[in-house]
Amino acid sequence: MKFWELTSTFRTEPHILDVVPSDPQWLPFQSAYAQFSTLIATQDRTILDAEVPDALARAVANQSQLRFRYYPEMKLLRLVEPDFFPGQISQELNALEVYDRFGGSCMEDVLEKGSCIVTPKENEQAG
Numbered sequence: 314m315k316f317w318e319l320t321s322t323f324r325t326e327p328h329i330l331d332v333v334p335s336d337p338q339w340l341p342f343q344s345a346y347a348q349f350s351t352l353i354a355t356q357d358r359t360i361l362d363a364e365v366p367d368a369l370a371r372a373v374a375n376q377s378q379l380r381f382r383y384y385p386e387m388k389l390l391r392l393v394e395p396d397f398f399p400g401q402i403s404q405e406l407n408a409l410e411v412y413d414r415f416g417g418s419c420m421e422d423v424l425e426k427g428s429c430i431v432t433p434k435e436n437e438q439a440g
Contacts, residue, residue, distance in 0.1 A: 314370045314417025316342065317361040320349060322379075322408075322421045329376040339369050370417050377408035381423060383431070390419055391428045 314322075323329055330346055333339075345352060345360050352360055380393040383404045391397065393405055411420050415431045422429040 314365055314412075315361070316345060316363045316365055318417055318421045319365050319370060319373060320346065322417060322424060323373055323377060326377055326379075329373055333369070333372045333376055336369075336372075339366070342369060370412060371409060374408040374412040374417075374420075379408040379420070381406045381408070381411050381420070383411075383414075388431050389428055390415065390423055390431045392423060 320330065335343055342365060345363075351357075381390055382393050382396060383390050383406055384398055384401050385404070386402060387398070389398075390406075390411065396403070406414070408420060414433055415429075419429040419431055
């Protein structure tokens with residue numbers, strides 16, 4: 314997950330981005346988040362496109378209240394509400410489950426575009 318995707322995905326929960334990255338191992342990301350508006354204004358792609366450590370993305374997702382609905386037959390992910398396909402089999406997933414199964418980019422797509430066609434990560438396909 315890229316730094317800009319992390320900040321975009323959890324923009325409605327800034328308290329998570331303020332607190333979780335305070336771990337010393339994530340100090341560069343904490344510093345970048347503090348300067349986020351400047352990074353956007355200057356379009357500093359080196360930082361904005363930097364991959365965040367998996368442990369950081371998982372820690373942020375674990376604190377999130379975001380809920381998603383996965384439709385396995387359609388391979389589609391949406392936010393829980395509204396349920397546009399009430400007759401379809403679906404699973405409700407939290408942000409960490411979505412991150413682990415489909416990756417962080419998919420969450421950002423759902424929030425920006427309304428849905429995401431998903432492909433499980435390799436370890437998920439085997440299970």
